Amino acid sequence: MDNFICTTCGAQYEATSEPPQECLICIDERQYIGWDGQQWTTLAQMRRNGYRNQMHEIDPGIWGIATEPRFAIGQRSLLVRTEAGNILWDCVSFLDAKSVSQIKELGGVAAIACSHPHFYTGMAEWSHVFDGAPIYIPSADKEWVTRLxxxxxxxxxxxxxxPGLTLLQCGGHFPGSSVLHWAQGAEGKGALLTGDTVMVAQDRRSVSFMYSFPNLIPLGPSAIHGILEVLGPFDYERIYSGWWGKNIEAGGKEAVRSSAERYLNRILVRPQQVAS
Ligand SMILES: [Zn+2]
Ligand SMILES: [Zn+2]
Incomplete structure (x- = not known):
């Protein structure tokens, strides 16, 4: 019996003697089956193959954790440190003794939360090694948990x-897509950890919003307004997305507003038929 891991998305499954027939996450239209077909691995196999986690402090109080060589969707996990405890935001599939001891030196993990199901990956493993730290899953997305x-x-x-670390359900990419607001982030000006609920664009000055990133399916206007409504009462200077370097250093709140306006102006046209 083993907890198989999908190599395309990183989701880990309930223990079975044979790999699952298909990956729930990858057959969904927001993801895709790998070009070489459905492939599986296990944590033990990844350790044998030399995977490791790279970890460093991005800004005071926030660390990034990502697997090398690149695995699944190449995401990073973030650890926010506070005097009241640390939050592990988003997860990676890979985990080893070195990562655990490094994080224990930083104060361990008080709770785990994820932006959306593409980052659930190895969350059960991460909880197990940190004394059963609670994993916060929005009830709207519980059907996407592949390992209860x-x-x-x-x-x-x-x-x-x-205190000062608030999970906010924004919807959009998934009904339970969330962000973590960190009031003390960015030297007290506030920060937002978004995964891809609010995706930092390549220019690192703007953001975008998608129903599916790999399959390029946009969100509609009501989803964009829903995200803006949830974020409205919160101040934030900096935005950390789910990938290395994809951060907005300053002016985050205005970047979200102007990017949403740009996006809506692009999509709000009279419904048109496309000729075949
Ligand atoms: Zn998958
Ligand atoms: Zn996603």
């Missing part, structure tokens, strides 16, 4: 995980 665990706590709308 007693540490899972369902939530909706908004929840303050620790």
């Amino acid at each position: 665990d007693p540490a899972i706590r369902l939530w909706h709308d908004r929840v303050e995980l620790l």
